[in-house]
Amino acid sequence: MSIRRISSGGIFEPKVGYCRAVVAGxxxxxxxxxxxxxxxxxxCASALAIIEKALIEAGSGFAxxxxxxxxxxxxxxxxxxxxxxxxxxxxxxxxxxxxxxxLIDPQYRIEIEVTALARG
Numbered sequence: 809m810s811i812r813r814i815s816s817g818g819i820f821e822p823k824v825g826y827c828r829a830v831v832a833g834x835x836x837x838x839x840x841x842x843x844x845x846x847x848x849x850x851x852c853a854s855a856l857a858i859i860e861k862a863l864i865e866a867g868s869g870f871a872x873x874x875x876x877x878x879x880x881x882x883x884x885x886x887x888x889x890x891x892x893x894x895x896x897x898x899x900x901x902x903x904x905x906x907x908x909x910x911l912i913d914p915q916y917r918i919e920i921e922v923t924a925l926a927r928g
Contacts, residue, residue: 809833814865816858820912829862831926836866840879840921848885848917852892855920860896863924871900872924879919883908889918 809832815821816828829838841862843854863869876897880886886906902922911919 812866814862816862818858828858829866831866834926835874836863836868836872836922836924836926838862838922838924840877840919842911842913842916842919847888848880849888849892851916852889852918852920855918856892856896859920859922863922866924867927868924870896870898870924872927873897873900873902873922874925875923876902876904877921878904878906879909879911879921880906880917881908881910881914882917885917 812831813827814829814831818828821827826839828841829836838859841855841858843851843856843858845851845854860870863872878886878889883906
């Protein structure tokens, strides 16, 4: 089985020792991803863009996502992200979990992790 690693060049990748995504065993595993911006919706949109770039580089896309986990330090902010999530996943909603948890830095308000089917 081959393993392919995809880096996004994020600042935490070399500090922590991980990569944005790993393609292995027929799946694309995208690491927990935070985004930039002041509001939870700006950060959500930014995180989704970073995830989409990794999925595309892996030959996959949002339609191939089978599992997503959302981490938020304040669960009451999650609902504001729903329209963005519906737009990203559209007619192909994945299985999902939302967890209230502290993130790596207090400036971050949402972290998103996905697993997708690897194509070709």
